[in-house]
Amino acid sequence: MIKKILFLSGLFLGFSAFAQRTHVVVKGDNPYNISKKYGISLDQLYKLNPQAKGTLALGEVLKIDNSTNKNIEKEKVSSSKTLGKIVLQPKQTIYGITKQYHITEAELRALNPDLDNHMKIGDEVIIPSNLISKFGGNQPIAKTETPENVVTTPLFNSKDVYTIESKDNYYKISKKFNLTQKELFALNPGLEQKGLQPGEQIIIKGIEKDSPKTDTNKEIKTVKVDEEKATNNVQISSSNPSNTDDYVTYTVQSHDTVFGILNKFGISLDQLISLNPSLSEGLKAGMVLKIKKLQRGYEKKSGDALNVVLMLPFGFDTNDTKYRNLSLDFLTGAKLAIERNVKSGQKLDIKIIDAGNEKSFKNSLTQINPDNTDLIIGPFFKSSVLEVLNFVKKQNIPVVAPFANSEDLYDYGNLIIIETKDNIYADRIIKEVKDVYSDQKIYIVSDSDKTQSNYIKTNLEKNLKTSNIVIVNSSSDIVAEKNMMTGQSAPIIAILASNDENEGAKFASKMIEISKEVSGNKAFSMYYNAAFEKNIDELSQVNLVYLMDRKIDTDGTFEKEILEDYKQKYCKSPSKYSVIGFDVMNDILSRENKKGEIFKQIDKVQTQLATKFEFVRTKPNGAYQNTGYRVVRLIP
Missing domain, CATH: 3.10.350.10 (LysM domain)
Incomplete structure (x- = not known):
């Protein structure tokens, strides 16, 4: 016990004293490739690390001085x-x-x-x-x-190159250099897959293209921005997924402690030390720690065609029509996506199963052959999803949940969750408000549940000094603040944390009303409402910012093609659930390969007809959750 305490003391002392850039030797390293990685000569590397002239030991920590590498x-x-x-x-x-x-x-x-x-x-x-x-x-x-x-x-030039620091993440770099995450990845191919590596250099600005000509007579009232994934998720990575000895890894940040890492990943100190012997030299920012064995992904056993099961709650067997229309709409979009992928050369064997309702669901499981199924899309309900996951636990077949999203699903590493959790939207709104806050009174329009409004209020109070935040049940309770000294109206900040359609329309009307009384108001909404697009000019006066999980770019070439194909096939425009059916099926099939190894391409960020897909692990070896969304800003 005393030895362990002394060892921990060494960890913390080593971490606090760390100031120089270092490199931890991993399998495949040699002095030449290390010097190339950090842009220093072999002589410089040997001067700093005389022992490097001999055999490098795995886990050995080498000093790096790349100050000469600036340009x-x-x-x-x-x-x-x-x-x-x-x-x-x-x-x-x-x-x-x-x-x-x-x-x-x-x-x-x-x-x-x-x-x-x-x-x-x-x-x-x-x-x-x-x-x-x-x-x-x-x-x-x-x-x-x-x-x-x-x-x-x-x-x-040198100003266009940035050396990654241990505390960096995609969001911070994108904001620092005024780039979108998509632009950052385009400038640095491979960066999205391998992640940010402290000490490596990346390009943060490309050669400027000619600015497009703008029509000065046309006012742009809306700006759609595809945003980065939520930053509250743990950043974890793995080495080559095909290696059976791979591990979930974590890159140590400057603020990390040993106890914090143990708590974050739910592992013991003995487990961490056994996987990372180099910790004996102290915890250092930039170290890549092994956390636990990487869960082996599903791989198709035989055959050329991908065997896909689609489970939809038609309710024909139980005479339950509650979700039948929704299921039929979902199916029309899914069929269009299937046909497109088949035309592209993908071999598919699709089996559609009536999932019934939650009570009768178990009966539908008998129609699935776990030994001849490579992918399951559906069912819709959480309880049914859990039953499917347990049913295919031995085979570890990938399961896609189009609508269910709950923390009790997060332990299943073969699960892909499509719906973005509301907390991710709330976190984004909190950040947006923090960026414009200047002592205004803040109103939060809540739904009956109040979960998200309380979450937003609590986090804003933690981050804003002298804040005056009020939760109200209706937009009609929002009033312009009065300046106590002058008696004149003062601007406010209003946040809509309700997805109720009528409340959203009332929120839009109220903000338009207040904008006529006083200028400088700011409005934010966690959710889209049709009233926002109907009142673009008026709501741009309050700089309305709202989030959308799905939006079709009707001017896009791909989108036009899909909409036209759907109309020709079904003689109508796609409904909301037809769009979801297409997006889910098309996205998931595009990530599959002939071996059914869907998780090898799960890190790709891509947008389908309306939905942005950006998957991250909910926890090490846990389920993948979609964190993609759009930010829409109305500009006066």
């Missing part, structure tokens, strides 16, 4: 006076090119902005001439352009 990308690219082109041969990849020519991927992409679309056999890739002559070997070379025709100015 490395700029210098390497711009130092080459001439550029050449290589002609791609079979089996050449971006990774292979960077290794052969000793050039970083960031440098390569700076010289070839559209690299991903020019990686076919015979395509030409620009590389500094000195590197081609030094490392090219028998590589075919394209005719070199004259210096006058070659642009040697780098596409980004």
